[in-house]
Amino acid sequence: MKNIFATVILALFGLPIFAQDKITSELKVLYEGKQYDNIIGHYTSNPKDYAAKSLYYIGLAYYMKEDDNNCLKFMNLSLDKDPKEPDPYYIKASTLNYMHKYPEAITNFKSAINLKADDAEFYSGLGDSYYSSEKLDSALLAYKKATELIHCPDRPYSMLAQIYSDQNKNDKALEAFYIAKQKINKQGNSYINALFNIGLLEVQNGNYDKAEPAFLELIALSPGDYHSYAKLIQIYYHQKDYAKAKPYKDKLYDAHKNGLLKGNLSDMFCFDQFKWHDKLIMAFERFQESAKGVYNKHLFYVMGPGDKVEYSIQTEFSPISVEQGGSKYLLCRQKGATHSTYNIGFNDDFKYDDLKKSVIDILDEKVTPGASSRAN
Numbered sequence: 001m002k003n004i005f006a007t008v009i010l011a012l013f014g015l016p017i018f019a020q021d022k023i024t025s026e027l028k029v030l031y032e033g034k035q036y037d038n039i040i041g042h043y044t045s046n047p048k049d050y051a052a053k054s055l056y057y058i059g060l061a062y063y064m065k066e067d068d069n070n071c072l073k074f075m076n077l078s079l080d081k082d083p084k085e086p087d088p089y090y091i092k093a094s095t096l097n098y099m100h101k102y103p104e105a106i107t108n109f110k111s112a113i114n115l116k117a118d119d120a121e122f123y124s125g126l127g128d129s130y131y132s133s134e135k136l137d138s139a140l141l142a143y144k145k146a147t148e149l150i151h152c153p154d155r156p157y158s159m160l161a162q163i164y165s166d167q168n169k170n171d172k173a174l175e176a177f178y179i180a181k182q183k184i185n186k187q188g189n190s191y192i193n194a195l196f197n198i199g200l201l202e203v204q205n206g207n208y209d210k211a212e213p214a215f216l217e218l219i220a221l222s223p224g225d226y227h228s229y230a231k232l233i234q235i236y237y238h239q240k241d242y243a244k245a246k247p248y249k250d251k252l253y254d255a256h257k258n259g260l261l262k263g264n265l266s267d268m269f270c271f272d273q274f275k276w277h278d279k280l281i282m283a284f285e286r287f288q289e290s291a292k293g294v295y296n297k298h299l300f301y302v303m304g305p306g307d308k309v310e311y312s313i314q315t316e317f318s319p320i321s322v323e324q325g326g327s328k329y330l331l332c333r334q335k336g337a338t339h340s341t342y343n344i345g346f347n348d349d350f351k352y353d354d355l356k357k358s359v360i361d362i363l364d365e366k367v368t369p370g371a372s373s374r375a376n
Helices: 002-032 036-042 052-064 068-081 086-098 102-115 120-132 136-147 154-166 170-183 189-204 208-221 226-238 242-257 319-323 352-363
Strands: 268-276 279-286 296-304 308-317 329-335 338-346 371-374
Touching: 002 036, 002 052, 036 052, 052 068, 052 086, 068 086, 086 102, 086 120, 102 120, 120 136, 120 154, 136 154, 154 170, 154 189, 170 189, 189 208, 189 226, 208 226, 226 242, 226 268, 242 268, 268 352, 279 352, 296 352, 308 352, 329 352, 338 352
Parallel strands: none
Antiparallel strands: 268 279, 279 296, 296 308, 308 329, 329 338, 338 371
């Protein structure tokens, strides 16, 4: 008789546990099916009766709906019932990151790590908190730890390279971008970013032969990345392989005609960079091809400290010269308020080496302007 009574008592105590397990299973299925509104609409009225895991799934639904305050509420309720589960700490910390509450986020990421020290996602999130707090050395340590663990997401690899770049440690940044290229998903934006930065840093190092394949792979994966077309053009101009550059220039002109170019590419693109003494000269080509009045076509900017333009030398379309049977473009200089015109002309079929030599002659003041005017 006593055994029967004990069995009945155990069964009665087991009913609430069974009910809670059933609710948790239901919530798990709904969450995995992305039924977030269903969860929020039907399971949030009596949270005190739910198990910690059920409260966690409700919090996840709010997390996916970007309702930060309710997400935090249910993660806290879950942790009140079971403070030894790492996942609620992680979601709570991630939410605090979105809310820019980085010190609190750091505390909760560390709590998650203390309970589960082998999760790369936890260290990645911690790295984000430190990075957003401008604590770059701590961020580096967190991201490095993430890369040492299995199932590391793409972000730590990319962020390690980004931090070295922020610190102007370009050699380390380049090495980190090459590692990222090997490790991360080739279908994601992080891979595109790694390729672009590899190309950019190799160009800065003067390794144009290494930069070229990075940009070629990039445009094969992302044909609409028009900045990479401009970088390839610069590489080929540096190598004096102008025939290779032409198809990419044509693509940029076509994209401009179709209204696909935005921002600093909307009007012109950089096609060459070279050093003159201690100055960087940046050469741009504008897309404009015709007009009744004067317009600039090719602009050579003389760069000074702080990437400031000191003055420019440019080809200018001259309607008067064309009417008189002369060259389509005249070489001019704009220095401060003074505009100077040189007796040096070019047509559309000019050779770039001739144009570049004439620009350098003006920079070296080997030629004098035919006319000058000063704006009031």
